[in-house]
Amino acid sequence: MTGDEKLSIYRMMSSKKLENTQSQRGRGRPMGFDPTEALEAAMCLFWHHGYDGTSVDLLCRGTKMPRAGLYQRYSGKEGLFLAALDHYAETRIAPLIVALGPRGTLEEDLVRFFDAVVRLATQDAAARGCLISCVLSDAASSNPRFRVELETRFAALELRLADRIRAASPRDSVEQPDVHAMLLASIARGIMVRARAGTKAEALAQVGHAAATMTRIRRDATT
Numbered sequence: 001m002t003g004d005e006k007l008s009i010y011r012m013m014s015s016k017k018l019e020n021t022q023s024q025r026g027r028g029r030p031m032g033f034d035p036t037e038a039l040e041a042a043m044c045l046f047w048h049h050g051y052d053g054t055s056v057d058l059l060c061r062g063t064k065m066p067r068a069g070l071y072q073r074y075s076g077k078e079g080l081f082l083a084a085l086d087h088y089a090e091t092r093i094a095p096l097i098v099a100l101g102p103r104g105t106l107e108e109d110l111v112r113f114f115d116a117v118v119r120l121a122t123q124d125a126a127a128r129g130c131l132i133s134c135v136l137s138d139a140a141s142s143n144p145r146f147r148v149e150l151e152t153r154f155a156a157l158e159l160r161l162a163d164r165i166r167a168a169s170p171r172d173s174v175e176q177p178d179v180h181a182m183l184l185a186s187i188a189r190g191i192m193v194r195a196r197a198g199t200k201a202e203a204l205a206q207v208g209h210a211a212a213t214m215t216r217i218r219r220d221a222t223t
Helices: 005-029 036-051 055-063 067-074 076-100 106-122 130-141 144-167 177-198 203-214 215-221
Strands: none
Touching: 036 055, 036 076, 036 130, 055 067, 055 076, 067 076, 067 203, 076 106, 076 130, 076 144, 106 144, 106 177, 106 203, 106 215, 130 144, 130 177, 177 203, 177 215, 203 215
């Protein structure tokens, strides 16, 4: 066999191996697939349509994942929703936590927090409200796994609010920080639900500012 013949056979074998590799990649992860972009797309779909209203076919089109790839990576729609919740917490809830500081007084930081809540709830007309307070809470009514997830997410925000209240200066201190944190978190969730129903940002901002002043009002009432 001549050198040219050997080279021709080698090229044919290499080409076949590349085709097989690309075929295997296509079954698991499409060319150009970006997991972060896929989670962002899935998050927006769930946020807009709700959990029950978001079909697997819609998720496959929106995330550019084949059905087999979705089940291989996330074990199905439920697993993808939970991953989308993690993505939501990292990209949407984290800025709310940052707004709590501490940077100023407790009241000033709470004003910043509620302003951020209102922005998140109203800035996208196609996805108003909150993926946790609106979509997850609705889905949790019939899914025990989602109920546990909802309680975990709620408790995490309340813990952060309680920590911020405890970090306040003596003149800004509030009795029963855990109770007050749950109250503030409940108001934030109420703002999210009202935003989902179409309440305007201006009205919601007024509610948020009123909530932020509650610490001062309660403190003044006890002095």
